[in-house]
Amino acid sequence: KNRIFSKVTGLFLLGITLFTSCGSDQSQQNSQPKASPNIIFIYLDDLGYGDVSAYGVGTLSTPNMDRLANGGIRFTNGYASSATCTPSRFALLTGMYPWRNADAKILSGTAPLLIDTAQLTIPKLLKEQGYHTGIVGKWHLGLGTGSVDWNQEISPGPNQVGFDYSHILAATQDRVPTVYIDNGRVLNLDPNDPIMVNYDENFEGEPTALTHPELLTMKWHHGHNNSIVNGIPRIGFMKGGEKAKWSDIDMADHFLGKAKTYVQDRVKAGEPFFLFYALQEPHVPRTPHPRFEGTSGMGPRGDAILEADWVVGELLKELEEQGILENTLIFFSSDNGPVLNDGYYDDAVEKIGNHTPAGPLRGGKYSLFEAGTRVPFITYWKGTIQPGVSDALVTQIDLLASLAALTGSEKTAADSENLIDVLMGKSQKGREAFVLEATTKTALRAGDWLMIPPYNGLEVAAQVNIELGNSPEYQLYNLKEDIGQTKNLAQTNPEKLQEMISIFEGIRGP
Ligand code: NG6
Numbered sequence: 091k092n093r094i095f096s097k098v099t100g101l102f103l104l105g106i107t108l109f110t111s112c113g114s115d116q117s118q119q120n121s122q123p124k125a126s127p128n129i130i131f132i133y134l135d136d137l138g139y140g141d142v143s144a145y146g147v148g149t150l151s152t153p154n155m156d157r158l159a160n161g162g163i164r165f166t167n168g169y170a171s172s173a174t175c176t177p178s179r180f181a182l183l184t185g186m187y188p189w190r191n192a193d194a195k196i197l198s199g200t201a202p203l204l205i206d207t208a209q210l211t212i213p214k215l216l217k218e219q220g221y222h223t224g225i226v227g228k229w230h231l232g233l234g235t236g237s238v239d240w241n242q243e244i245s246p247g248p249n250q251v252g253f254d255y256s257h258i259l260a261a262t263q264d265r266v267p268t269v270y271i272d273n274g275r276v277l278n279l280d281p282n283d284p285i286m287v288n289y290d291e292n293f294e295g296e297p298t299a300l301t302h303p304e305l306l307t308m309k310w311h312h313g314h315n316n317s318i319v320n321g322i323p324r325i326g327f328m329k330g331g332e333k334a335k336w337s338d339i340d341m342a343d344h345f346l347g348k349a350k351t352y353v354q355d356r357v358k359a360g361e362p363f364f365l366f367y368a369l370q371e372p373h374v375p376r377t378p379h380p381r382f383e384g385t386s387g388m389g390p391r392g393d394a395i396l397e398a399d400w401v402v403g404e405l406l407k408e409l410e411e412q413g414i415l416e417n418t419l420i421f422f423s424s425d426n427g428p429v430l431n432d433g434y435y436d437d438a439v440e441k442i443g444n445h446t447p448a449g450p451l452r453g454g455k456y457s458l459f460e461a462g463t464r465v466p467f468i469t470y471w472k473g474t475i476q477p478g479v480s481d482a483l484v485t486q487i488d489l490l491a492s493l494a495a496l497t498g499s500e501k502t503a504a505d506s507e508n509l510i511d512v513l514m515g516k517s518q519k520g521r522e523a524f525v526l527e528a529t530t531k532t533a534l535r536a537g538d539w540l541m542i543p544p545y546n547g548l549e550v551a552a553q554v555n556i557e558l559g560n561s562p563e564y565q566l567y568n569l570k571e572d573i574g575q576t577k578n579l580a581q582t583n584p585e586k587l588q589e590m591i592s593i594f595e596g597i598r599g600p
């Protein structure tokens with residue numbers, strides 16, 4: 091009898107909890123009136139939590155990023171979805187956990203499109219709400235369906251998953267093909283000099299970093315010893331397309347020019363726009379324009395961040411000149427945490443000085459520890475968002491549902507939570523739980539706690555010198571008291587550990 095009674099009470103209480111949490115969700119999460127501001131994602135590549143000076147750590151000075159951080163909401167518990175690029179970008183655009191898609195791993199330059207063309211994406215959703223949508227910069231989500239002919243229209247790609255306009259680099263700056271792709275066409279391609287790309291074998295007679303080291307202006311440390319473009323050895327082999335090859339040192343200026351033109355065109359057309367501006371900095375190879383050389387005193391990595399900071403300032407200036415800064419919601423973040431030596435000798439390690447790219451966090455890019463996924467995360471909307479700092483748990487997966495709510499769309503994605511009030515600084519109630527990913531392994535953040543299940547694998551990735559978070563034991567950290575993850579409490583707090591395992595399995599499945 092008692093048992094039945096407690097079961098009934100339990101169900102009743104559960105009902106109340108569900109009811110009240112739904113109720114508060116509705117009142118809290120949707121207090122935003124429907125709006126259609128322009129929306130810009132400024133998304134950096136491998137920028138660490140401590141690389142933005144507004145985060146109060148490190149020794150770099152990033153005044154333009156700080157302008158966003160101090161004039162908007164600076165989130166201290168903001169997460170990318172993954173500790174590497176492709177999965178994070180996948181989750182950002184689809185609102186879906188990347189570990190649900192087995193192919194969401196670092197992609198080669200010839201990988202097929204990762205996003206199903208039938209899948210909901212942020213640009214698709216915003217298009218339905220009357221937005222023009224564009225992407226400028228790094229893509230790294232695959233192109234085509236298997237074997238791309240780079241000399242024809244390249245499809246499917248960004249234009250088939252919701253972008254009206256795309257001007258991209260296919261994968262990464264260190265991967266071939268080293269050309270820009272404009273709405274599916276290689277820019278400046280000479281039909282008499284076709285491009286061929288192969289990730290398995292070289293094209294006969296083409297120089298590589300191994301056969302022609304004397305041609306290199308930048309030395310490779312690990313990987314990166316295939317085709318040489320502009321003196322820089324890359325991942326993958328490429329032949330032809332001489333006139334189409336990008337200039338590495340001009341890349342920031344090139345993308346900025348495209349982003350500005352995109353904004354100007356939208357203002358002329360009088361339509362709201364969504365711009366995904368995916369900068370290549372400070373991913374390797376770090377090739378800041380010579381006018382930024384030496385500006386950070388930290389070598390090319392620091393200089394590339396200062397170049398990106400300048401770019402942010404130029405974009406803000408453009409929005410001001412166009413008179414749309416107060417009608418533009420800007421989201422600033424990074425796809426994953428920092429790394430110093432990611433495969434080239436570029437002084438990133440030697441010249442780091444007292445700078446701390448990860449801030450107080452443990453690990454870095456590729457890691458299950460905090461620095462892998464906890465990144466600078468800023469929302470800025472001049473005149474609408476009141477400046478502040480938020481400790482609420484927010485993730486890039488939540489942008490889809492949040493922007494849907496903002497723009498009055500009914501659409502959503504299962505893993506995406508509507509946190510629009512949190513992103514607008516009107517609520518401090520973020521997510522309760524989040525499963526982060528690092529090279530296909532996952533861990534749980536819930537409340538102030540972080541649990542990493544036992545994993546085989548290296549403790550430290552030697553070449554990049556980053557602690558990966560692998561351990562044969564469960565790890566449990568209280569991030570509020572121990573942000574640097576120095577005390578594993580799994581043994582001393584078995585109850586908390588058990589609770590975390592249940593939540594983790596509830597989301598992931600056992
Ligand atoms: C790794 C590369 C690294 C970087 C990374 C992708 C080697 C040895 N390392 O495989 O340099 O390109 O992939 O970075 O090739 S990401 O930010 O796009 O995920």
Ligand code: CA
Pocket residue numbers: 135136174175373425426
């Ligand atoms: Ca990255």
